[in-house]
Amino acid sequence: MVTRVRQARPEDAGIVAAVAAETFELACPPGTAQEAIASFVATELSEERFGTYLRAPDRTILLADVNGEIAGYTMLVGGEPADPDVARAVSTRPTVELSKCYVRDSFHGHGVATALMGASLEAAARDGAASVWLGVNQRNERAIRFYEKSGFVRVGTKKFLVGDELHDDFVLEQQLDEGSPPSE
Numbered sequence: 769m770v771t772r773v774r775q776a777r778p779e780d781a782g783i784v785a786a787v788a789a790e791t792f793e794l795a796c797p798p799g800t801a802q803e804a805i806a807s808f809v810a811t812e813l814s815e816e817r818f819g820t821y822l823r824a825p826d827r828t829i830l831l832a833d834v835n836g837e838i839a840g841y842t843m844l845v846g847g848e849p850a851d852p853d854v855a856r857a858v859s860t861r862p863t864v865e866l867s868k869c870y871v872r873d874s875f876h877g878h879g880v881a882t883a884l885m886g887a888s889l890e891a892a893a894r895d896g897a898a899s900v901w902l903g904v905n906q907r908n909e910r911a912i913r914f915y916e917k918s919g920f921v922r923v924g925t926k927k928f929l930v931g932d933e934l935h936d937d938f939v940l941e942q943q944l945d946e947g948s949p950p951s952e
Contacts, residue, residue, distance in 0.1 A: 769834050769878050773887040776829035776841065781819040783838050784829060788813035791840070791870035796930060797907040804931025828895070830887050832871070832880045839880045840871030842888045846895060857924025857939045860899035864892040869902070869911075885918050893944045900944065903928055903937040915940050 776784055789809045796805055811817070821827045826846040832839045845865040849855045866888055871880045892900045903926055904911050920940035928935045 771839065771880050771883040772833045773830050773883050774833065776822055776831050778819060778822045780831060781822055782815045784818045784831065784841055785813055785815040787838055787841055787872060788870065791872055794870070794873065795905060795908055795911060797905050797935065800930060800933060804933045807931035828891050830884060830891065832884045834875060834880060839875040840884055841868065842866060842884050843868040844888060844892055849901065851926050853924060853926040854901065854939055858899065858901045858941050859923065860943055862897050863899045863901055864895065864897040866900050866902040881914060889942070889944065898944055899941055901939060901941045903939055906936045906938050912938065
């Protein structure tokens with residue numbers, strides 16, 4: 769499998785939304801109500817919403833393409849963290865949020881997430897970030913292992929709303945070295 773990572777364009781909103789709808793549930797802890805997941809997908813991960821994200825100057829969406837098929841995506845969000853718990857936890861500024869990092873189930877274990885992560889960290893560094901932070905559900909052990917393997921460390925906690933359910937997340941941060949691309 770050959771994985772290429774490219775920046776998404778406005779015309780990619782539909783495919784990004786489709787991949788987001790397919791993958792979001794993978795990040796939710798067991799027992800999350802289907803209604804809550806559906807509500808989140810409808811409000812935050814719709815084609816219209818991704819169209820807005822793709823036009824926003826503070827957002828970068830990257831797509832992983834494997835042999836012509838979109839296998840996953842990430843979304844970076846620049847700017848100061850809006851959540852006060854995150855703002856307190858993240859130690860280095862300027863920072864960028866890795867807001868989304870999802871790979872379709874059929875591509876797990878093929879290096880797609882590693883390729884997306886490397887490209888995302890490089891994009892954040894290129895845009896002048898000194899650190900990257902993310903929130904991950906405290907029960908998502910697979911994702912936590914991947915993020916820690918990728919160089920992130922736990923720095924705090926925050927809440928995350930899925931539909932009408934409040935979930936507990938860890939806040940993870942990675943320092944970026946000035947002038948050199950991040951290691952994988």
